[in-house]
Amino acid sequence: MAPGEDRSPDRVRSMFAAIAPRYDLLNRALSLGLDARWRRRAAREMPVSAVARVLDLCGGTGDLARVLLDEGRAGFVVCLDFSHPMLVRAGRKLRRASRRSALVEADALRLPFADGSFDGIAVAFGVRNLSDRDRGFREAHRVLRPGGRFVVLEFGRPDGPLLSPLWSLYVRRVVPLLGDRASGRTGPYGYLARTIGEFPEPALLAGRLREAGFAAASWTRLSAGIVCLHVAVKG
Numbered sequence: 001m002a003p004g005e006d007r008s009p010d011r012v013r014s015m016f017a018a019i020a021p022r023y024d025l026l027n028r029a030l031s032l033g034l035d036a037r038w039r040r041r042a043a044r045e046m047p048v049s050a051v052a053r054v055l056d057l058c059g060g061t062g063d064l065a066r067v068l069l070d071e072g073r074a075g076f077v078v079c080l081d082f083s084h085p086m087l088v089r090a091g092r093k094l095r096r097a098s099r100r101s102a103l104v105e106a107d108a109l110r111l112p113f114a115d116g117s118f119d120g121i122a123v124a125f126g127v128r129n130l131s132d133r134d135r136g137f138r139e140a141h142r143v144l145r146p147g148g149r150f151v152v153l154e155f156g157r158p159d160g161p162l163l164s165p166l167w168s169l170y171v172r173r174v175v176p177l178l179g180d181r182a183s184g185r186t187g188p189y190g191y192l193a194r195t196i197g198e199f200p201e202p203a204l205l206a207g208r209l210r211e212a213g214f215a216a217a218s219w220t221r222l223s224a225g226i227v228c229l230h231v232a233v234k235g
């Protein structure tokens with residue numbers, strides 16, 4: 001179970017429903033446009049394939065699903081999320097790829113798929129929100145085929161005497177202030193900041209992935225450690 005912040009499904013779902021209308025805009029603004037680059041980098045961890053069936057877990061407004069198709073990493077992509085308003089926006093983004101994509105409204109902790117259904121699974125900024133991260137990893141492992149990759153993009157903690165305190169100040173003070181103001185809601189962006197602060201170190205997360213059954217789990221820090229890209233393989 002992830003410690004600290006209340007991640008009960010109802011709370012998380014209603015928070016994302018509330019910020020869905022401004023979610024993309026705020027992502028771009030608060031990351032200074034880097035979020036698109038990070039997702040593209042994550043998608044490129046999947047092998048090039050015109051036939052692979054890939055799951056975008058906690059897919060939100062479908063940005064990663066779109067990139068997986070654009071980068072030729074999936075022949076068919078399933079964008080799964082439990083927030084209806086987020087998926088509505090994903091549907092608009094994937095409209096032109098409607099024959100190569102599907103939207104599924106479901107819980108990442110109870111995936112409605114048979115064992116080994118996917119050639120790859122990717123999740124961007126999603127696992128931080130799971131009320132039971134280990135269970136989420138076990139579910140991802142279950143629905144992935146043997147040899148398939150599980151790519152996890154999440155926030156990290158930059159080090160360095162200047163960047164580390166600046167990042168901390170930005171996440172704890174600026175993000176909640178701007179986020180709440182621009183989204184017109186009080187709370188969600190404070191939650192975002194706290195969950196970033198609580199997220200485990202890469203080595204610890206890689207250990208949890210191995211514990212969930214993945215044979216190999218490695219990571220790369222991007223943008224001086226602001227985000228971390230984990231790649232795990234099902235043996």
Ligand SMILES: C[S@@+](CC[C@H](N)C(=O)[O-])C[C@H]1O[C@@H](n2cnc3c(N)ncnc32)[C@H](O)[C@@H]1O
Nearest residue numbers: 016058059060081082083086107108124125129
């Ligand atoms: C920070 S957003 C990330 C969205 C998208 N992957 C992106 O890159 O922008 C997290 C998403 O995870 C979804 N989510 C959180 N917990 C979930 C769960 N248990 N099952 C399905 N979706 C979940 C939320 O609804 C939200 O859309």
